[in-house]
Amino acid sequence: MLSFAEENYLKTIYHLSKGGRKDVSTNSIAESLHTKPASVSDMIRKLSRKKVVNYKKYQGVNISKEGKEKALLVIRKHRLWEVFLVNKLKFSWDQVHEIAEQLEHIRSPLLIERLDQFLGFPQYDPHGDPIPDKKGVINSKPQIPLCDLKLNDSGVVIAVKDSSKEFLQYLDKLGAAIGTKIRVLDKIAYDGSMEIDIGDQKSVFVSGEVSENILITS
Amino acid sequence: MLSFAEENYLKTIYHLSKGGRKDVSTNSIAESLHTKPASVSDMIRKLSRKKVVNYKKYQGVNISKEGKEKALLVIRKHRLWEVFLVNKLKFSWDQVHEIAEQLEHIRSPLLIERLDQFLGFPQYDPHGDPIPDKKGVINSKPQIPLCDLKLNDSGVVIAVKDSSKEFLQYLDKLGAAIGTKIRVLDKIAYDGSMEIDIGDQKSVFVSGEVSENILITS
DNA sequence: AAATATTTTTAGATAAGCCTAAAAATATTT
């Protein structure tokens, strides 16, 4: 049985090891969780004793099979609750992450099963992230960051990499919600910014940073 | 801001002071929370510093005005979540208490407001307990324990005093859910047990303990 | 009223989870 803190560490380690290489650095975990490296070292030792991560001093950690299962269950709960908040309680997609951070730790297998059913077995959360099934299996569509599209390529917004309030509210303002068609009108080599057409309706300029955080399916 | 543990202590102190006299003993709190009196003494000192209880050493505690407000908010959340679990997720009334014990600590005023609305502003939880409103106001109907009814009196089950799995499952077996009509056929002075008619359908004997835990409106 | 029993508080530990500062290991420059 893992504590809330242990679940949060494990989830972070999972996310960090998914993006980059297998081994995750102490500093990157500390940065993600807004804690100090010393605290991370302590916690990693504890997670290692519990066999949810593999760890050799000074060599970074990687998540074990059981650790991954536990992390995916927390992520499943997080995303199901986000769907509940948006679809049933009419929250907007930029309001739900913080609340889901709390709800993801509620312990009751039956609750999650019933919630899943109540929501109609959703496949994706409000930010386009896939919801792992009971066994932790993720059914993910190919996602390309907008910045990787070529001139005149088009595709549909399928997810966002950054789920912060600020970014989501900016996308709302652009009218670039999930499901919106986007076409690349111009790519500015100088700073990585782009001119894009949103929903065949308007053309706007977005920064390189923004274009990295919008995920497209083609 | 109160911790989960502090919220649980406060809720317990509120419940204990509602039933009997105003001042609550250290031992009774310890018993309710399955902790030791020494731990209770520590916690009471802390709650007293936070002004949510009034406390004089060796004289017991009573809850303050702010304490009562905070306790009622936790109780409001607990009962709304129980309604959600039963009405929306199809849990039975004996399955929801433990899960609500976790959900009652989720912090988000907007979430509770939306949940209340989603549920249609329910007045009572699945065990017949009244749900405090946003301001902590409780709208409670008069409740009499079954054991206080006289011979041939009748009334409707409006709530239960004990919400344990075991008791609720026994009531299910009796067919004495909330809303069921009950009439007193006989009162056995010897042991306080009763013969009752349930829903004009069948007569059964119930122990004195059971008849204390069934609440009736007349 | 004195003796005894019960209740409550205090003293001293422990575990989790965090911190800062210092030491040790590893990585990067020169």
Next chain:
DNA sequence: AAATATTTTTAGGCTTATCTAAAAATATTT
């Protein structure tokens, strides 16, 4: 390869919430 910089770990503290054992206060009997 040596010097320097960075990363990671360890050492030692702090807070919260719990415990057991002992002391102090209050309540009950005799």
